[in-house]
Amino acid sequence: MATTLKDVAAYVGVHPSTVSRVLHGKENLKISKKTNDKILKAVKELNYVPDFTARALRMKKSFTIGLIVPDILNPYFARIVRRIEQLGFDNQYTVIVCNTEEDQEKELLFLNQLISRGVDGIILAPVQENSDHIVSLIEKKTPLVLIDRIFEDIKVSSVITNNAESVIKAVSHLVNLGHKRIAFLRGQKNIYTIINRLDGYNKALKKFKLKRNTKYIVGEGFEFEDGYAATQKLLELKPLPTAIISSGGDLVTLGAIKAIKENGLNIPKDISLIAFFDSLYAPFLETPLTTISHFRKRIGEEAFNLLLKQIESKRKVPAKTVCVDTKFEIRKSTTKVKS
Amino acid sequence: MATTLKDVAAYVGVHPSTVSRVLHGKENLKISKKTNDKILKAVKELNYVPDFTARALRMKKSFTIGLIVPDILNPYFARIVRRIEQLGFDNQYTVIVCNTEEDQEKELLFLNQLISRGVDGIILAPVQENSDHIVSLIEKKTPLVLIDRIFEDIKVSSVITNNAESVIKAVSHLVNLGHKRIAFLRGQKNIYTIINRLDGYNKALKKFKLKRNTKYIVGEGFEFEDGYAATQKLLELKPLPTAIISSGGDLVTLGAIKAIKENGLNIPKDISLIAFFDSLYAPFLETPLTTISHFRKRIGEEAFNLLLKQIESKRKVPAKTVCVDTKFEIRKSTTKVKS
DNA sequence: CTGTTAGCGCATTCAT
DNA sequence: ATGAATGCGCTAACAG
16 A cells, blocks of 8 residues: 555644645745655655545646557657657656557547546547547547648647648659659558648649659558559559659558569669658668658657647637648659659 | 536436446346436436546556556567557556656656556566666565566566577577677667677577687667767777677667778678667668567567456466567578688 | 445645 | 645445
């Protein structure tokens, strides 16, 4: 049995409430130095640790936040999660991380679990098949911050990245190298991020007056195998694309690389590759990758701060969307088009 | 305000305790189907979600476990964490993940935080500078499982891997390729895992009658830069080693690769490399790596099960140490020694 | 079968 | 400056 407030109080010979007051000591005006010291000493001696559960129940504040992401194995989310945990630690918040694996049902389950545990707020990268539960969360005034993926018709604080612009920059780079047939490996479908990247792709085609070939847009999933399969399909096409932009993240890109290699093609000699890629392995790959990467720590920080503001402010904080830039790094996977 | 048991009870016209019973329905023998249904219906209608905090306080059981690892960005731990979270989810436990960053003080802080939050048990990959807090944890009978790193003089359930044997296998492979000057890039010092790997290295040298050169044993840290610096030092040595075994994990190995490249050396032509490496990028690197990797999911499972057994058993469960095998995969980073 | 009572450990309001 | 009383939401022991 752990020692409680009551134990400490009995030990010193005061009332539990006095001990409680000393421990929080907002207005020290109201406690005699003598008992204060005695209590502090007793706390040490008895090795008293406050019971967070009881406190949470009483104060209706758990000093816990929930963080729901698709998958912590994804280096993109891993880094964001790490940063948020760090900031949580610094600010006395515990963070509970949940992995949806892009499963909408799990997201809902986790959300309820977190609510039931009385978290003070939630940071969520939603699966985006459905948004009803998110709306109802907002209605209940649960502090909430969306990352990466937002619903354009729902007003809520969020942190996103400038996906469209990143792709335009990438296409521009390829165009400068003489590429005209640029394929787009979408990765997952129907996700805000991907939709925007695709949007950037389309805009770029228009801007640089390139012909749009629907067959050059492939990919439905976010796993290694999805990238592999989609790229396979791509490489069976008649006029082969001379470049691919992989927007599905690290795993999808790895799958794409495997497919390209298996088709006896060389990166970048036969085909150039630009990828949304966040792991630090990019420079060490067989062909060091030209990448679009994220300032992941920054994203974590923005999200945490946005949430903390909501939690700690008594009044409703107006929704705010922060957009974080991406980083374009040219390495060896892009080169001039074969003439 | 969320709806409570009381609200539901009032709505139906029964006593709160009845609602509670229905919701847990152990022995349904004791509740009339009629009220049961009425209550269930009310729960739905009022969208009642039980308050975990209150329940935890009352039952002295939080359905939460703590998981403390050095760093979730490390693919080794990331996968283990993911698996444990998954199993937690399946078993109705929430898991709180903490990253020590190899900081002993942080470990202690996290431990106290977890205790204070009333976790039902803890899985810990300790920093291993100190073990007092772990001993006192055991004395308090907190269910505990150590992973990866254990203290030989402390009896507690744990999951480890057969480090020494893995290295012997690696050395054997190199010896078969004709290598005689094999260096050992330790990575971090004074960690159970590393000590054992080094031990395996020494045993292997003896077994294969290779001369031991203290200068061939380098490395003190677990970061990219540590691997880079240690390898630099190694490559300044007079008779260059013909092979390196990197025992410091993914980041250290990446650092080593960078150093080797910068010295104008080729893997494996000039120098062979075997690494403890767990990310799935290994086959995609410039030189696909010959690796010793872990069955990380398995490790997570063993740890979780060991913990769950302790948590759910009423009587003390005898400490048990599970050893999980490693996987040796030969790729392109090892070859016959130059003659 | 169901209501009553009690209390987990704490913070807080009201006394004094 | 401190004690007493109350209750957060829930479960469990005991009645009936």
